[in-house]
Amino acid sequence: MKTDTVTANTTLKLPDLDKVLDALGAWVLAIVWISPLLFAAWAALQPSGTVLGLDFSNPLTFENFVYVWGAVPWGGYFTNTVILVTLILAGQLVLCTLAGFAFARFEFKGRDTVFILVLLQLFILPEVLIVENYAIVSKLGLFDTALGIGLPYMASAFGIFLLRQAFKSVPIELEEAARIEGCSWMGVLWKVYVPAAKPVYLAYALVSIATHWNNFLWPLIVTNSPETRPLTVGLSLFGAPETGVDISVISAATIMTIAPLLMAFLIFQRQFIQAFLRAGIR
Amino acid sequence: MNEMARLQKRRLALYGWMLAAPALALMSLFAFYPAIATFWHSLFSRGTSRRPSVFAGFENYGDLFADPTFWTVATNNLIYAGVTIPVSIIFALVMALWANAHIPARSFVRSAYFTPTILPMIAAANLWLFFYTPDLGVIDQITGFFGASPTNWLGQPETALASVIIVTIWKEAGFFMIFYLAALQTIPPDLHEAARIEGAGRWTYTRRVLLPLLMPTTIFVFVNAMINSVKLIDHLFILTKGGPNNASKLILYWIWEMAFAYFDSPHAAAMTILVLLALGLVAVAQFRLVEKRTHYR
Numbered sequence: 001m002k003t004d005t006v007t008a009n010t011t012l013k014l015p016d017l018d019k020v021l022d023a024l025g026a027w028v029l030a031i032v033w034i035s036p037l038l039f040a041a042w043a044a045l046q047p048s049g050t051v052l053g054l055d056f057s058n059p060l061t062f063e064n065f066v067y068v069w070g071a072v073p074w075g076g077y078f079t080n081t082v083i084l085v086t087l088i089l090a091g092q093l094v095l096c097t098l099a100g101f102a103f104a105r106f107e108f109k110g111r112d113t114v115f116i117l118v119l120l121q122l123f124i125l126p127e128v129l130i131v132e133n134y135a136i137v138s139k140l141g142l143f144d145t146a147l148g149i150g151l152p153y154m155a156s157a158f159g160i161f162l163l164r165q166a167f168k169s170v171p172i173e174l175e176e177a178a179r180i181e182g183c184s185w186m187g188v189l190w191k192v193y194v195p196a197a198k199p200v201y202l203a204y205a206l207v208s209i210a211t212h213w214n215n216f217l218w219p220l221i222v223t224n225s226p227e228t229r230p231l232t233v234g235l236s237l238f239g240a241p242e243t244g245v246d247i248s249v250i251s252a253a254t255i256m257t258i259a260p261l262l263m264a265f266l267i268f269q270r271q272f273i274q275a276f277l278r279a280g281i282r
Numbered sequence: 283m284n285e286m287a288r289l290q291k292r293r294l295a296l297y298g299w300m301l302a303a304p305a306l307a308l309m310s311l312f313a314f315y316p317a318i319a320t321f322w323h324s325l326f327s328r329g330t331s332r333r334p335s336v337f338a339g340f341e342n343y344g345d346l347f348a349d350p351t352f353w354t355v356a357t358n359n360l361i362y363a364g365v366t367i368p369v370s371i372i373f374a375l376v377m378a379l380w381a382n383a384h385i386p387a388r389s390f391v392r393s394a395y396f397t398p399t400i401l402p403m404i405a406a407a408n409l410w411l412f413f414y415t416p417d418l419g420v421i422d423q424i425t426g427f428f429g430a431s432p433t434n435w436l437g438q439p440e441t442a443l444a445s446v447i448i449v450t451i452w453k454e455a456g457f458f459m460i461f462y463l464a465a466l467q468t469i470p471p472d473l474h475e476a477a478r479i480e481g482a483g484r485w486t487y488t489r490r491v492l493l494p495l496l497m498p499t500t501i502f503v504f505v506n507a508m509i510n511s512v513k514l515i516d517h518l519f520i521l522t523k524g525g526p527n528n529a530s531k532l533i534l535y536w537i538w539e540m541a542f543a544y545f546d547s548p549h550a551a552a553m554t555i556l557v558l559l560a561l562g563l564v565a566v567a568q569f570r571l572v573e574k575r576t577h578y579r
Binding site: 018019024025030031034036037039089093095096098101103106107108109111117118119120121122123124125127129130131132133134135141149150154157160169185190213214215216220221231235236250253254257258261269281 | 295300306308323371376380388395396401403405406410412415452464512513518541550554557564565568
């Protein structure tokens, strides 16, 4: 053991330089990476109409936020987004749990073929099918409703896949024990499988919330009123450069839009990153 | 006894179908049916109030291929994919190595890389507007300080696509980092130790040990990046609207424009089918790769 410490001491110099360079590189990249956000936060606090020289002498002001809040029904957009995200998540949890359970624990003819079809949906993006999905949603009378925005995302292939994996890793003995105590299939699902997959549910929920909070193209197409429009669509209508709104005001609107999710992220950082990690491993 | 087992098996099969049915129904309604319907509609001409739409065979596809915009948009998207995919992957890998190293303020670094991932693309575009605005934007302020004249980054054909590409890389690199981070954490530290004892330098270790071990992750990230290069177009709505003169127009944006701005859904449908074919090829390639890997195991 003694020789170990000696070698460690003699080679101390070289890895140190490496480490310093590593840290330096990592920090510089980190600062570059969040600089757009920092600049926007700073710009949002500048008096509107001032030339945005990198001039730090101007007094900071909240007038942009006050103006933006008054100019657009943000409260409504915010509520719409929350309703939309909740609705999609609820639908996904129910549908994907049932389907994931079916694919994990039941044998039926054609199961594997159907499962490959499900996986294929990972590649048939809802975003690409906008033309036809728009027609379908309109025919169902769901144009400009939260359900119309949410329905195409509820049977998520990704969710089914994740939960199937999670359910498959549950030891069959647990299920048999519950069976002996007289649980029905639904009882087994609810009392054994769902609790065992809790971390996967959390991970999937966070990913789903972040995805649909940020989704834009599809909601843009199937909404046309402030009563259903989510935040992203509201922001795009507000922030278009040709409206002549200046950059301080756009920054304030942007900061307001991203603030809730950003704050949630900063508070639950660890869980968020863990969630994305878990959802990504397959 | 045998009879009962058979009955039981049948009942289980029925349960299985019943459990999967709601999800399969919705999936058919919003993925499989529309994919087929899109193909069907791409075979018909555009109907007007005076001339109803008629069966036109592959005419819409012919129109697309004859349209110079198609070739511009397809080339743009190839460039978009060709740059964003490798560059984001390299950034992601470097970020993951750093975010996994023992450096001070590591959690800050990690969050900084990851933050763009949780922002809407629309918001990201607004943030970058602040960088790209001619004369007043951050980039021109900096280059202006060194005496360069202001540049209309988003307004000139030479730089519009590049500006859009940078935003995409910024947005997705941190997301891909997460997958590399996860993979790095499963690599036993003894390996590094062993390589060091063998006298392998850092670069050799990275190239000969780390990169091969990270290969499955790279494939996964690559496929995701490929899908993203079709999907991530929201920022065009804010930054360039595909302009100037189609210089930064990407396929999905063009589909949206044809269908919802010019109300020409037959051509939009034909374009959609071409995209689906491309995505289908990616899917087949990935399934093949995954299959190979499982055989290997």
